[in-house]
Amino acid sequence: MARVVIGLSGGVDSSVAAYLLQQQGHEVVGLFMVNWHDTTGTLEGDCPWHDDRLFAELVARRLDIPLHVVDLSEHYRRRVVEYMFAEYERGRTPNPDVLCNREIKFDVFLKEALKLGADYVATGHYCRKREEPTADGRTAYRLLAGSDPGKDQSYFLCQLSQEQLRYALFPVGEMLKTEVRRIAQEQQLATARRKDSQGICFVGKVDLPLFLQQRLxxxxxxxxxxxxxxxxxxxxxxxxxxxxxxxxxxxxxxxxxxxxxxxxxxxxxxxxxxxxxxxxxxxxxxxxxxxxxxxxxxxxxxxxxxxxxxxxxxxxxxxxxxxxxxxxxxxxxxxxxxxxxxxxxxxxxxxxxxxxxxxxxxxxxxxxxxxxxxxxxxxxxxxxxxxxxxxxxxxxxxxxxxxxxxxxxxxxxxxxxxxxxxxxxxxx
Incomplete structure (x- = not known):
């Protein structure tokens, strides 16, 4: 089986994804990203990522897998938040979650995972991947909608490339959210009853005008x-x-x-x-x-x-x-x-x-x-x-x-x- 580095975010989806990979016989390694330190404009908690890290640690301990922590905040600021500010300044409406996946989770984070010897990188996204042989002898990687129509997150991954998809695994993509919650409770994972994250990717819920006034x-x-x-x-x-x-x-x-x-x-x-x-x-x-x-x-x-x-x-x-x-x-x-x-x-x-x-x-x-x-x-x-x-x-x-x-x-x-x-x- 493969060595899989999973982005443990402190949420229930990535927690269950880690468990499923472990059940499949993979060597699972957790990696927690710190992407944002500034709390200006946030509506909940002084440092939301501190709570996320705590839950990620509890899940890793329960599953008996190693957990590494990497600070990607400078990359996130430069490649996602600066883009976000620039777009709003132009009168446009950016989608930072799409950029976060393209620029951070499946780029900078992927590179950090490869340093840990990863064969694959996994996330808790509700989407699926399919591999198909092509007439010219290569493998084509298809991104498919998640099986749960109410949770399908393929849209957020719409900018991924073939190279990024080659490494990607989506363990909960075939499941319904209710199944994910049930497994988390059965396995007594700390995140079983935790609410889904909302707001800007890795920043959280914000008062947008107040958040933007950092620059605008x-x-x-x-x-x-x-x-x-x-x-x-x-x-x-x-x-x-x-x-x-x-x-x-x-x-x-x-x-x-x-x-x-x-x-x-x-x-x-x-x-x-x-x-x-x-x-x-x-x-x-x-x-x-x-x-x-x-x-x-x-x-x-x-x-x-x-x-x-x-x-x-x-x-x-x-x-x-x-x-x-x-x-x-x-x-x-x-x-x-x-x-x-x-x-x-x-x-x-x-x-x-x-x-x-x-x-x-x-x-x-x-x-x-x-x-x-x-x-x-x-x-x-x-x-x-x-x-x-x-x-x-x-x-x-x-x-x-x-x-x-x-x-x-x-x-x-x-x-x-x-x-x-x-x-x-x-x-x-």
Whole structure:
């Protein structure tokens, strides 16, 4: 059997993963990462990782496996947190958990595990890996959704490479969360009843504006309301690449895979809309202060994201206000009333050429090619049916049903059945 280094995080999933590996006969070594020391903006505990380390030690002792500790905080600060600050400063919405997996857990951590003689590295992620021989004699590594539909975490691993997957093991990927809890209780693991971690990877739950103020200064600006009757929403076709969805965009569309009655018909096989048309459909709504009325103030446009409801501090409405767009240059937030507001919905998005990532590069789309995939633009979003178009300007994703709250900086991930085929950062 193999020597497997597992990232013991102090949570129940990695604890049970370690136990399962041990039961399979592997030589299991625990490795605990310290990735963040600063508690500025955190909502729970002075030093949350201290508690995590204690639980990891208790589990290692119970399973009688060695536990090593490595401080990766400088790598984490430089490769994840600095990226996060830079993205928010640009008015984009990053996903630090995806970056943490690509840059830390399956890169820096992997290298530390190899120093300990690891044949494989294991984590407690709810996803699966499959190995397939290819016609050219190599082995292709497939990333599959976890068996528990309520806990599938494959989205967070959407940026992994073939080399990273080669070393990866996901022992709980075939299991339901309830099974994991049951095993933890039966084996009397200290983490059996511990709550799942929340918030930013290795930082925890934070007051985001307060956390970001470590680098981004608060700056008072205006909140402008855009009415649902804004004339440009009613146009039947965009006139420029800065205007988007046609009148086929519904006033409300549930975030499910079933298309509402007003949704545009899905593309037919062989359909090849012009690049100009795709660019227009993928472009975000653009507003100026003349398009809406000032209804309040805020503390900094870079603290808000498209689709956000909480934190606006403006009441007295029949329905909640939602962020439609932010302008960090002018420090203005544009909002609309109700989650059926047309400004929240878009039929398409674009990914810059350099940001398109394929789990297996041999499956990459060629320029001019189109394919059907199921896509999600955020964790736990039900998969959405879409057509992907590869053009010189990038990868366009045209959804069968317009999507709510598409935010620049987030990751779109596309699936072929249960296999996660690729992903990319949403351009705008």
């Amino acid at each position: 200064a608060a700056r008072t600006g205006n909140v402008h309301e855009i009415k649902a009757a804004w004339p440009r929403y009613a146009r039947t076709a965009p006139e420029t690449a800065t205007e988007t969805a046609s009148a086929a965009t519904p006033a409300a569309a549930p975030e499910t895979a079933s298309a509402p009655a007003q949704a545009a018909a899905p593309p037919q096989p062989g359909d090849q809309p012009s690049t100009e048309r795709l660019a227009a459909l993928a472009a975000p709504w653009r507003y100026t202060v003349r398009d809406g009325k000032k209804i309040g103030t805020h503390s900094g446009a870079h603290f808000y994201t498209v689709g956000q409801r909480k934190g606006l501090g403006i009441g007295g409405r029949r329905e909640s206000l939602f962020v439609l767009a932010t302008d960090v240059q002018e420090n203005v937030i544009y909002v609309g009333e109700g989650d059926a507001h047309p400004g929240l919905w878009r039929p398409a998005l674009r990914i810059d050429p350099a940001e398109v990532h394929w789990i297996d590069p041999s499956e990459a789309m060629r320029e001019g090619e189109s394919r059907r995939y199921a896509v999600r633009i955020r964790y736990r979003q039900p998969l959405q049916q879409a057509t992907l178009y590869r053009r010189r300007e990038g990868l366009f994703i045209l959804f069968d049903t317009p999507q709510r709250g598409i935010a620049a900086g987030q990751f779109a991930a596309w699936y072929d059945g249960e296999v996660l085929a690729g992903s990319g950062t949403i351009a705008e």
